[in-house]
Amino acid sequence: MFRPFALDRDIRRLDGALAVVGGALALTTILFWLMPELSGRIVAPLVDVAINVAATLVGGAVSILAWVRWRETGGVGALYESGAFVVLTVTNAVLLGLVLVGRGDLFGLNPGEPGAASAYLWTSARLMAGALLVSGAVRGLQRTTPPNRPLAIALGPTIGLLIVVLAVLGGTMRQGPEGLPSAPLDTPAVAVLQIVAFGLYLAASLLFRRLYLRERLPSHAFLAVGLVVAAFSQLHFAMNPVVATGVVTSGDVLRLMFTAILFLGIQAELQADLVALRRANAELRRLRDVDAASAGIAERSRLAREIHDGLAQDLWYAKLKQGRVVQAPELEDATRTTSKEVLSALDAALADARQAVMALRVDPTASGSSLAEVLHTYVDDFADRFGIRAEFLVEGDVPRLSARTEAEVLRIVQEALNNVRRHADATLVRVNLDCTEGGLRATVGDNGKGFDAASRPPDRYGLRGMAERAELIGAELEIQSRPADGTRVVLQIPLPEGVA
Numbered sequence: 001m002f003r004p005f006a007l008d009r010d011i012r013r014l015d016g017a018l019a020v021v022g023g024a025l026a027l028t029t030i031l032f033w034l035m036p037e038l039s040g041r042i043v044a045p046l047v048d049v050a051i052n053v054a055a056t057l058v059g060g061a062v063s064i065l066a067w068v069r070w071r072e073t074g075g076v077g078a079l080y081e082s083g084a085f086v087v088l089t090v091t092n093a094v095l096l097g098l099v100l101v102g103r104g105d106l107f108g109l110n111p112g113e114p115g116a117a118s119a120y121l122w123t124s125a126r127l128m129a130g131a132l133l134v135s136g137a138v139r140g141l142q143r144t145t146p147p148n149r150p151l152a153i154a155l156g157p158t159i160g161l162l163i164v165v166l167a168v169l170g171g172t173m174r175q176g177p178e179g180l181p182s183a184p185l186d187t188p189a190v191a192v193l194q195i196v197a198f199g200l201y202l203a204a205s206l207l208f209r210r211l212y213l214r215e216r217l218p219s220h221a222f223l224a225v226g227l228v229v230a231a232f233s234q235l236h237f238a239m240n241p242v243v244a245t246g247v248v249t250s251g252d253v254l255r256l257m258f259t260a261i262l263f264l265g266i267q268a269e270l271q272a273d274l275v276a277l278r279r280a281n282a283e284l285r286r287l288r289d290v291d292a293a294s295a296g297i298a299e300r301s302r303l304a305r306e307i308h309d310g311l312a313q314d315l316w317y318a319k320l321k322q323g324r325v326v327q328a329p330e331l332e333d334a335t336r337t338t339s340k341e342v343l344s345a346l347d348a349a350l351a352d353a354r355q356a357v358m359a360l361r362v363d364p365t366a367s368g369s370s371l372a373e374v375l376h377t378y379v380d381d382f383a384d385r386f387g388i389r390a391e392f393l394v395e396g397d398v399p400r401l402s403a404r405t406e407a408e409v410l411r412i413v414q415e416a417l418n419n420v421r422r423h424a425d426a427t428l429v430r431v432n433l434d435c436t437e438g439g440l441r442a443t444v445g446d447n448g449k450g451f452d453a454a455s456r457p458p459d460r461y462g463l464r465g466m467a468e469r470a471e472l473i474g475a476e477l478e479i480q481s482r483p484a485d486g487t488r489v490v491l492q493i494p495l496p497e498g499v500a
Contacts, residue, residue, distance in 0.1 A: 011213060014221045018209065021225055025232040025254070032239060032250060045246035052096045055259045059089035062262055065219070065269065067154065076144055077211060080136020081223075083154040084129040090158045091125035099245050109245045118243040121161070123193050126234060128157045130200030133227070137207030141214070194238035201231035218272050222265025229258045289404045312353040319346040351385070371406045372398045372433055375413060375442075379431050386421050388429060395434035399495065405473045409442055409493060412466045412477070416444035416489040419462055424448025424487060439495045445488040453481040 032038050063085035070078035095118060098109060109118050132153075147153060205227035212220035233254035240249045325331070326339045369377075372394045383390035401409075413431060420429050426448030433442050463479065466489070470477035474494055481487035 010221075014209065014212065014224065017225050018205070018228060022228050025229065029232055029235050032236065036239070041240065041242060041247050041249050043246050044248045047248050048246050048252070049096070049099065051248070051252055051256045051259075052092055052099075054263075055255060056089055056092040056096060058259045058262050058266070059085045059092060061266055062219075063089055065266065070150070075140055075215075076147070077136040077140025079147070079150050079153055080132045080139065083157060084132035084136070086154060086158050087125050087129045087132070087161065090162065091122060094162070095122070095243070109243065119190070119241055122243050123190070123197070123237075125161060126197045126230075127193065127200065128161065130197050130204060132157065133204035134200055134207060137204055137211055140211055141207065190241050191238045194234040194241075197234040198231045201227045201234065205231065218268035219265045222261055222268060226258045226261035226265070229254050229261060233258065286402065289402045292404055307353055312350065315346055315350040315353055319343065319350055322346055370398065370400065371409060374406075374410060375431060375433060378410070378414065379417070382417050382421075382429075388421065389427060390417075391428070391430045393430065393432045393434075395432070398433055398435065398440065401440070401493070402496070405493065408469045408473045409475075409491065412469050412489075412491055413442060413444055415462050415466050420444070420446045420448060420487075424450075426486070436492075438492055440493040442491040442493070443488060445486060447486045450481045450483050450485045450487050452483060453479045453487075 063082045066078045066082035066085065069075060070082060095109065205224045208220045208224040208227065211217070212224060233251045236249065236251035236254055240251060242249060322339060322343045326336060326343055331339065376392045376394075379390045379392040382388070400406075417429065417431075420426050424446045426446035429444065429446040431442070431444050433440070435441075467477050470491060476492040478490040478492075479487070480490065
């Protein structure tokens, strides 16, 4: 169901988050630029490793989820998103692996004398990822056709980057154990590259905001906010360009914040998928009940036709012939009495057959009427057919139930009225339908002769059938009766969640 107010609220919340995060980071960046001593470096090896491990694991998870989304939905933007995070994840993994094996000096990761290779590798990876995210968002908004070689997009930039890394490492190992020479990183070229990356991530943030407005994926909203953080981390890196073992800068802190936002986005997307799965399962259950009810309706209609065209017609023909036999003048008194008894039995059997046809053909799901309307029609017909005063009363608003539940409630009430006609010798029967705190309650009560409910015989198949029907829909059936005091059949139906 379309909910414009809920959508507007989500959009306002996303725009508010973008404005707050962007404004706060802009002020912080200006403050660090005006006061460089605030954006210094601290040596914290464990924190540095933790940031890189978190970035690697979360980036890998995002790339996998985006790839799965591409495979399931064919969304081109998800393919490019997967490729972008593969680049970032592999770059993190390479630098982290060099540190963990103790060979960070081979790639300029020595904190005492940081080199240029690691910084340029990281900058190149950020530029590739930003370009892929912008391209993917644009293609997603344009709904372009899927590429012929998706693996080339998902893995191509990363493979190219790894080739460069291996080439640099090979050259470094030939130079000797001292590794790469240090190089100045606070140059205009480095600053320009970071500003380009800043622009790419801001553009990607705005594009993913537009994707969220159209596709309503929670991960797009979180990614839009996270990309603002990633954009400002590039500016912080331009002010403090260093990538070295154990050294933590303000850019690393922003990178950790970006990782945390991505993690929250993963959680939000998984939760949304779980909610969608539950709704799909509920819809499948509803369709299953509808299919079962439709099959039951078709079968009851077939039985009604067979009874009407076969048994009822035969009984009517037998009744007609027996009526002529009763009128024969040559019959003896004893034979005439027996013939009248047979005629009465045939008349009762014909009435039962007609009642069975009526019961089989009445169904709330087939007519589109509510349960109360169908019961009212059936009770009125019962009174007209059998000359028993019947009253129907509804208290409160009766909610719609599942097709199967309404059908079973109708059958139970029909069987209770049949028992009144056959066994109760009643002159009045009341059918009540009302909502209680425990759910929906249907009551059939008569003023007949009653019976001992505690010692009713086990061969009362009508009562057993009602109990079995009640059990199928999770309802409770209670028979209240005493000799010479009438009978009350009380059916308590629980309401499903969300129905009041």
